[in-house]
Amino acid sequence: MPDSSSIPGDWRWLDADGLQILIDLLRGRGFRVVGPRIADGAIVIGDIDSAAQLPTGWLDDQDGGSYRLRQDKAAGTFDHVVGPHSLKNFLFPARETLQHWTRDDRGWHDTTPAEPPRPLAVIGVRGCDLAALAIQDRVFLGGDHVDPAYKARRERLFLLAVNCRRAAATCFCHSMGCGPAAGPGFDLALTETDGRFAVETGSEAGAALLAELAARGSPVTPAEILDEAAIEQVRDIPRRLGREMHARRAEPGRPVPRSLDTDGIRDLLFSNLEHPRWQQVADRCLSCANCTLVCPTCFCSSVSDVADLSGDHASRERQWASCFTLEHSQMHGGNARPTVASRYRQWLTHKLAGWIDQFGSSGCTGCGRCITWCPVGIDLTAEVAAIREAPTP
Amino acid sequence: MTTVATAKKPRLAVFKFASCDGCQLQLLDAEGQLRAIADQVEIDHFLEARSRSLPGPYDIGLVEGSISTPADIPRILEIRRQCRFLVTIGACATSGGIQALRNWGQVDEFLGAVYATPAYVQSLEKSTAIADHVPVDFELRGCPIDTRQLVELVSAVVVGRRPRVPTYSVCVECKMRGTVCVAVARGIACLGPVTQAGCDALCPAHDRECFGCFGPSQQPNLVSLNGFYERQGASRERLGRLVQSFNAWSPEFHAEHDRLAGGPDTEADR
Known part of the structure; x- marks a missing residue:
């Protein structure tokens, strides 16, 4: 009988059927389960009720302004990398009603829906996106002003992470210290190897779920515990990819990922505010805002109070905003960043x-999302490198 | 922003010039909100909807269509005099419409080819925007306009506030809906990055490129976008046709069409 007690730090094996049982258990606990799915020519984050919906055998070729899917028999379930969606789409949705008020004969009444959000479980979260979540947590939960809507969703979040074993040409998590190994911050983390998954437990919630799975004692899902040697072998899978990324090497047939030299980057950028490169990138930039909207950490929004024609229903609506739009820097008396060069510089700095x-x-x-989903393939790593190569005196 | 808030209900008039009537129909398409609109404004001239027509002056004038015939010019001047707040509705009124394609040709040749007795037809050399002839207080873009934006405009004007009509690109709407970019993921040349939002990114949500119905966005960088599409294999002919549609005569799309058709290429050292 498999041991049914599980604690953070435990590792267990899981086969493909075990993954389905995990999905079933999460759904049984009331979670909406989302994960990587193929839709409209990309791997997006969509609702998952069956492990068969995961993009097993599919890879994504990404480069500046280009994303293409292709089938590869050797590819596992999670050998694609990040797509156009991120956790931001779920925790900080594009449009949200913050308040709703209704007027009748007795005056105004707060009719904002009060029910808590449905718990959300996300499958396939990568190291870069766990890091992005930690950054958004600091923005929305840190300091004196906690965002209650974000907090409510964050408290009901289960994260089933994945350790990457492949990088796209647009990936540079190694430069930012955010991957390719996932964590911290997950409930469970999967590492795919030889058609099965090693599962690392990262939280009490993850341990409880894994314990429930192990307690089932299904013959196809022994959920056996990994020994020290096996754990070390599994841990080395994302480490090996990380070493390749740092060395700017790639296995045959795979692209060399990007990299970003972050050494002294704050001072480098702040001391080059008048660099001619800003205008050169502005000549290519569309100021369309795609980079900021796919960025998993960009958090700007605009809030509007709206009323219907009768004036009896009013609501406070929040929606994503972007520093690339003129509207974003429009103030009384004029625009603070009237040129594309000033807006690109604002974003990057x-x-x-x-x-x-x-x-x-x-x-x-x-x-790397801002590189892939820029319609003209502007690459922030190249922009920083250009400034570093020839800084203004 | 002009305020038309008055003690009495504001008087609304709808006028048509060279157009298909589709933008006026968006007002009737507001079905569920029509009664609420009628509660807020007096509809005093709207021939598409009612035969009763009351004389001006009007508080709000919605103008559809482009200036296309000699008789249109004195008529729009008089309408401007009769309307305190004049709003152009749709691509024809805002940039000359699809009929502005004739602006690249010879009107006399078209008339001879199409009509049995061309002498009966009075037509200007060019189809032009309303704003080329009279001052315009606000533009609602689109081919056709978006009903939600029209209702928002009426709601805002009635109470004297600024309409919430975005000026950012269609890309923002795609990303907010979660639509996968057709340009990046499929290599389809799409005008979304240089087109003003307003349709809720309708075409990309149905696997098609943006056709630019809402006209150029603020500071559109068409040279960069089309340069990228060309390097991806799109022909200049195809890219030129894409900008030469409903808003072909908008200054930005017009200049880009002519550049692609062999005019001066300003895409230096790219």
Whole structure:
């Protein structure tokens, strides 16, 4: 009989059927389960009720302004990397009603829906996105002003992470210290090897779920415990990828990932605010805002009070905003950042430099989404490298 | 922003120039909110909806269509005099419409080819936007306009606040809906990054490129976008056709079409 007690730090084996049982257990506990799914030519994060919906055998080729899926018989379930969606789409949704008020004969009444959000379990979260979640936590939960809607969703979140064993050409998590190994911050983390998964327990909630799985004692799901040697072998899978990324090497047939030299990056950028490169990137930049919207840490929003025609229903609506739009820097008397060059500079210097002063870490996790989903393939790692190569005196 | 808030209900008029009537129909399409709109404004001239027509002056004038015939010019001047707050609705009124494709050709040739007795037809050389002839207080973009934006405009004007009509790109709407980018994931040349939002990114949500119905967004960088599409294999002919549609005569799309058709290439050292 498998041991049914499980604690954070435990490792167990899980086969493909075991993954399905995990999904079933989460659903049985009332979680909405989402994870990687193929839709509209990409691997997005969508609702999952069967492990068969996961993109087993699919890979994503990514580069500046380009994303293509292809089938590969040798590919596992999680050998793709991050797609256009991130945890942000779920924890900080694009549109949200913060308050709703209704007027009748007796005056105004708060009719904001009060029910707590449905618990959410996310399958396939990568190291870069766990790091991004930690950054968004600091923004929305840190300091004196806690965002109650974000907090309610965050408290009902279960994270089934994945350790990467492949990187796309746009990945540079190793430069930012956010991957390719996942964690901390997960409930359970999977490492795929030889058609099965090694599961690391990261939290009490993860341990409880794994204990329930082990207690089932299903013959196809022994959920046996890994010994020290096996754990070390499994741990070395993302480490090996990390070493390759640092060495700027890749296995045959795989792209060399990007990298970003972060040495003294705050001072580098702040001392090059008038560098000619800002105008050169502005000549290519569309100021379309895609980079900020796919960024898993960008948190800007705009809030509007809206009323219907009768004036009896009013609500306070929040939606994503972007520093690339003119509207974002429009103030009484004029626009603070009227040129594309000034807006690109604002974004990049905030993300990679000002963020360090503001939140104690970089705002970039090296996920590469802003490179892939820029319609003209602008690459922040190349922009920083260009400034580093020829800084203004 | 002009305020038309008055003690009495504001008077609304809807006028048509060279157009298909589709934008006016968006007002009737507001079905569920039509009664609420009628509670807020007096609809005093709207021939598409009612035969009763009361004379001006009006508080709000919605103008559909482009200036296309000699008779249109004195008519729009008079309408401007009659309306305190004049709003153009749709691509025809805002940039000349699909009929502005004739602006690249010779009107006399078209008339001879199409009509048995061209002498009966009075037509201007070019189809132009309302704002080329009279001052316009606000523009609602689109082919057709979006009903939600129209209701928002009426709601805002009635109480004297600024309409919430975004000026950012269609890409923002795609990302907010969670739509996967058709340009990046499928290599389809799409005008979304240079087109103003307003349709809730309708076409990309149905696996099609954005056709630019809402016209150029603020500071559109068409040269960079089309340069990238060209390097991905799109032909200049195809890219030129993409900008030469409903908003072909908008200054930005017009210039880009002519550049792609062989005009000066400003994409230096790219």
